[in-house]
Amino acid sequence: MEFNESYFAKHMAPISGSAIRDIFKLLGKPGMISFAGGNPSNAALEPDVIAPIAQEVISTIGAPILQYGATEGFIPLRESIQRYLLDSGVPCEESQVLPTAGSTQGMDLLLKALIDPGDVVLVEDPTFLGALQTISTYNAKIVAVPSDENGILPDELEKAMKQYKPKLAYIIPTFQNPTGTTLSVERRRRVAELAAKYGVLVAEDDPYHDLRYEGETLPTIKSFDKEGWIVYLASFSKIISPGMRVGAMVVSFPALLRKCVIGKQSSDLHNPLITQAIVDAYLRKGLLKEHVKRILVGYKKQLETMISGFESFPEGTKLTKPQGGLFVWAELPENINTTALLQKAVDNGVAYVPGTHFYPNGGHHNTIRLNFSNSPEDKIVIGMEKLAKVLKENN
Ligand SMILES: Cc1ncc(COP(=O)(O)O)c(C=O)c1O
Incomplete structure (x- = not known):
């Protein structure tokens, strides 16, 4: 054979x-x-900062750090991520924060929860290759929405929402990968309004939020979200360590969050407790x-x-x-x-x-x-x- x-x-x-x-x-x-x-x-x-923190969390927590953990995440980390997110202009409850293996897994879980083969997912044109790959895994139909130097064009986004009636759109608002462009404040507000008007979930993937070299930090799309249609994807990959694979998703609709948790159970059960505890201690020590x-x-x-x-x-x-x-x-x-x-x-x-x-x-x-x-x-x-x-x- x-x-x-x-x-x-x-x-x-x-x-x-x-x-x-x-x-x-x-x-x-x-x-x-x-x-x-x-x-x-x-x-x-x-490495010189992380090594003693790793030693400390393993010694302090002891055997339980080597145990299975909850899919919903290491509770102290959820608290410290919530504080970090509030500080970053992402309104959220601790119960809405799900630690993920990077923002990649946040997108994967959303797709897993929402997408049947052939469903449309709207993306910026161009967009992050990794996301295109993840979306393709679910056999979604990818529809590219035109963008310019200020990010995705809201009128085009609205047109696509009307035409395709998608469940999900994927947007990288800040220092976009690959173009480096940033979605203007007015467009961020429009995206949140359109999401609510047409009932489309928008994944706001924001791993570069903190890497600003000039200009003012802009409000997140999530900050304009009145109903819960924006799912915020955060990542510590670009600011603490990509190899530790710690990120988080903020999901406002409890039923959707539950589906993501169930999806994560079958993917990896939970993020490793050791890396969650290290990132938690790092954030609590105010080192970020x-x-x-x-x-x-x-x-x-x-x-x-x-x-x-x-x-x-x-x-x-x-x-x-x-x-x-x-x-x-x-x-x-x-x-x-x-x-x-x-x-x-x-x-x-x-x-x-x-x-x-x-x-x-x-x-x-x-x-x-x-x-x-x-x-x-x-x-x-x-x-x-x-x-x-x-x-x-x-x-
Ligand atoms: C827009 C975007 N999203 C997600 C990722 C992957 O991040 P993570 O390591 O959090 O999965 C990257 C990394 O290049 C990225 O550019």
Whole structure:
């Protein structure tokens, strides 16, 4: 007998591996400068701070920390996340907070609770590749809603809500991945109003909320939510540690929260108690604010260095200059195909993600997403020079 494609479930058929993960496979070469991933800088992680906290929670809590825990989460963590969220402008009760394995799992649980094959999910155009992959797992029909430099266009969103009568829309309002754009305050208010008017749940995925290098923090979409249609997805991946896999979802409708809890039971039963307790202790000790303040200094410099690097890019390149987050997005002259040039760039020692992967309907081969958090400034300078050379040679 031969094991072949016919063994796979039909619902897995539309899903390809993440292009970013595939690009990672190209990065083994020594000296490679990668603008591809979305990792926080290693310099922004704090092993020396986390190690004693881990020791402390294990010694203090003892055996129960190694036990099974509640799907609803480690109670002290729910309290400290609620406090963090209130501070971030996310109105919520502690009972509405469900700790998740990153915001990825929050989106997965929502889809699991709501989506039958063929149901429409509205997304920004372009949007986060990981979310596209998660949505595809449920065989949803993905409908891309046009966006501009101020985020998703509310009139287009309304049109799509009327036309498709979806249950769910997915929006990244702050320093969007991949474009770095931020949804304006007025549009945030409109999104909340439209969600209530048409009865569409909106997943507000906000992992970059705290990574602001300039300008004022904006109110969350959730802060305009009067009825409960906005599900807020929070993550500590970009500000404490992606590897600990701690995030949370805020779900206002109790019946929906219950379905998410049931969905989580069959996914992973609960988040590991150890990582929940570590994040809880970290938040209770009040370490987050100072830490974020510190990492913003480095990220801001890295962003500025990357933006300067665009000076040597082909004429006609248009880039977003984000006020925060981890990415710069650019539209190159029409005749430059970043998908086709990736291998050549990698051969020259620099990697990126071709923009096409973020568009549900493909195309846009002249776009590119560059991450700056994961390369020190001197490497950003060299990497941008190498990239500019490859792009110009092929212009
Ligand atoms: C918009 C967005 N959502 C979610 C994630 C994944 O976050 P988490 O580690 O919390 O699952 C990312 C990471 O790149 C992201 O950019």
